[in-house]
Amino acid sequence: MKLPDIDLEELKKSKEKNFKERLEFIDFYANWVKKTPNKVWSKQQKTIIDK
C-alpha cells in the first residue's frame, strides 16, 4: 500500500476545529437539556447508554 503524503499541520488544524465544533455542540446540547422536560431528555439518554 502506498501511503499518501500527510500534512501534519493541516491535520492538527482539522483536529482543533473538530474539537471546537464538539464544544459548541455541547453548549447547544446543554441548552437543549435545560429547556427540555426530564422525561424527554432522559429517555433519549437511556437509549444511548443502554444500547
Add this chain to the structure above:
Amino acid sequence: MELNFTKDCISFEKELNQLDQFVIDFTTILNALDIKYVIISGYVAILFGRNRASEDIDLFIEKIDFSKFQTLWNVLEKQFDCIITNTVDEAYHQYLKEDFALRFARKGEVIPNMEIKFCKDPLDFLSLQEKKQVVLNKHSLFISPLELQVSFKLFLGTQKDIEDARYLFALFKDHLNQSLLHSFSRKLKIEEELKRYLP
C-alpha cells in the same frame, strides 16, 4: 430540565438508565451501612444528562477499618463481584490501604464497574467534607462539589474531561459559586484552561 436546587441538595426525577441503576444499587448499600462516600467521576455529568457511556464510576470512601470493610464486602458480595481480587484481606490490605482502587461489577459482568478508593489527598478529603447530596428519583447519593468537579476535569485535561467540564458549566452556570470555581482553578493552576474552555 426540572431540578430542585437548595444549598446542599439537588433533587430531580429522570428515566433511569442502566448506569444510574447501577449507581443507585451500589450507593444504597453504602448509605445503609452509613459509609461516607463521594462520586467524583464523569458519571456526575452523565447523571445530569450528558449523553455518553462510561465503563466505570469513580468513588472515594472515608477510611474505614478492616472490620467495617468486611461488613461492606459481605453485603456487596450478594449483588456484586470484586473484579480485582476475590479475597477480602487482599482487597483491604493490598489495595485500599495502599491507595490502589478496587472495582466492583454486577455478578458475572465487568462493565460498568464502581472504582472505589480511600480518600488520600487534601482534595479528596475536601470533596468528601463538602459533598453535595443529590436525590434522584427519591434515592439519595453524594457527589463532589460541582465547582471542584468542573475544575478538576479541566485539570485532567483530556478531550472527554474538558467536554464534561464544559457540559456541567453550561448546565449549572447560574448555580455555581464563581468565586469558589476561580479559587480551585488558581490552586490547580488551570486559570488559562478556565478562560479558554469555559467562556
